[in-house]
Amino acid sequence: MSQTNKTPIVLTIAGSDSGGGAGIQADIKAISATGSYACSVITALTAQNTQGVTGILPISAEFIEQQLDAVFTDLDVVAVKVGMLAEAGLIQAVVKKLKQYQPRYLVVDPVMVATSGDLLLQQSAIETLKTELLPLADVITPNLPEAATLLGQSLPTTEAQMNAMIEDLRGLDCKAVLLKGGHLERESTSTDLLLTPNDVETFTVERVNTQNTHGTGCTLSSAIASFLAQTGSLSESVALGKNYISNAIAHADELEVGSGHGPVHHFYALNK
Numbered sequence: 682m683s684q685t686n687k688t689p690i691v692l693t694i695a696g697s698d699s700g701g702g703a704g705i706q707a708d709i710k711a712i713s714a715t716g717s718y719a720c721s722v723i724t725a726l727t728a729q730n731t732q733g734v735t736g737i738l739p740i741s742a743e744f745i746e747q748q749l750d751a752v753f754t755d756l757d758v759v760a761v762k763v764g765m766l767a768e769a770g771l772i773q774a775v776v777k778k779l780k781q782y783q784p785r786y787l788v789v790d791p792v793m794v795a796t797s798g799d800l801l802l803q804q805s806a807i808e809t810l811k812t813e814l815l816p817l818a819d820v821i822t823p824n825l826p827e828a829a830t831l832l833g834q835s836l837p838t839t840e841a842q843m844n845a846m847i848e849d850l851r852g853l854d855c856k857a858v859l860l861k862g863g864h865l866e867r868e869s870t871s872t873d874l875l876l877t878p879n880d881v882e883t884f885t886v887e888r889v890n891t892q893n894t895h896g897t898g899c900t901l902s903s904a905i906a907s908f909l910a911q912t913g914s915l916s917e918s919v920a921l922g923k924n925y926i927s928n929a930i931a932h933a934d935e936l937e938v939g940s941g942h943g944p945v946h947h948f949y950a951l952n953k
Contacts, residue, residue, distance in 0.1 A: 689910035690756050691717040692784070693903055694749075694775055695764030696725035696737075702944030703729075703896035708762060710947035711903040715925055717910050719903075720756055722748040724766055724775075731895060731939025739767060742774035749778040758784050760910035762903045763818075765792035767802060769809040776813045786909040789818040789855075790902035793827050807831070811853065820857040820875075820915055822902045828860055840865060840872065850876055859905070859919055863897065871927075875919050882916060884923045893933035893943035900945055901926040 693708035701707075705721050712719035724745055728736035752758065761784045766772045779787065791810060793802050802810070811831065815821055828846055829836045831853065837843045843862055850858045858876040865871075875882040904925045908918035932949035946952075 687757075688716070688718045689759040689907075690720060691903070691907050691910050692720050692722065692752055692756075692758045692761045693764065693906075694722045694724060694745075694761065694766075695899065696727055697723050698727055698729050698896070700730040700895075700939065700944075702731065702938070702942075703899045704764065707896035707899040707944065707947065708764070708903040711900045711925070711929075712762075712907045714947050714950065715904050715907040715921075717760075717907040720752050720758070722752060724764075724771060731941035731943050733941070737767075739771075742770045745771060746774050746778055749775070749782070753778070753782040753784075758782070760784060760786035760788065760906040762788045762790065762906040763814065764790050764899060764902070766810070766814075767806065769803070769806040772806060772809045772814055776817065779817055786906065786913075787818045788902050788906040788909065789814060789821045790898055791815070791821055791823050791827050791831065792898065793830050815853060815855040818855045819909070820859055820905065820919070821853075821855050822859045822861065822898065822905065824861045824863060824898060825865070828858075838865070843872075843874070847874065847876055847881060851878065857915060861898070861901070863894075873919075873923060875916065877915075882919070884920065886923065886927045889927075889930045889933075891930060891933050893936065893938075893945065894930060895942045895944050897926060897930065897945060900929060900947065 691712045696704045698704035698706050709719040726738040832849050860874045862872045870885050871888045872885040904922035905918050908921045929945035932946035
């Protein structure tokens, strides 16, 4: 097979969801379903299902570095997606290895706020995230609670308040921000904003009425990384990723997984 036709390799650095709906499991499904080869570095183990998380076992910074060395010294990783890193030391370990191996594309999903509204990171870890990891990213993909936490602001409840965050988000030290508006549940549509230094691109779809949305953030950021590895275009990758996650949500009720907030349907296209 020629170099130009190789399936691009995409690495996900995130925690494991034993229920299979989010985290590493969702990332691998999304990367695979969108045409790339998925490899992984696990940062934490969780005891988790569609009803919630009952336990977390962190992975040491040393073993995270060992995993990263194993992947990067053998596999030709084109793009990396980074999910939840719970502690400053883990963020610093990942940053060190990203600087060492310099993958072409980096997507950071700044997982910081639980569905309950509780902070998942210590304040020192948030500062480390902002000052050390975000500057390396080609795009970060915060939802509204995460964006509010990054900026130290209150949670937006309207599209006008969401739009008012644009300039402050541009002040973060990163190349681009995909601000996700899925939490504005009173709206009939779901709008995401791709913020670059000189432009705002809007991606709007009809909102789907389903409780099965577990893992949407993981899935979207992984799909964007997968498409970036294939196309090299951020705008195109976000458009393709938004289309993919919208379809995965639209088909989520075809799955019957668990009794709580079930996963999206990563492989909806296989059932056509």
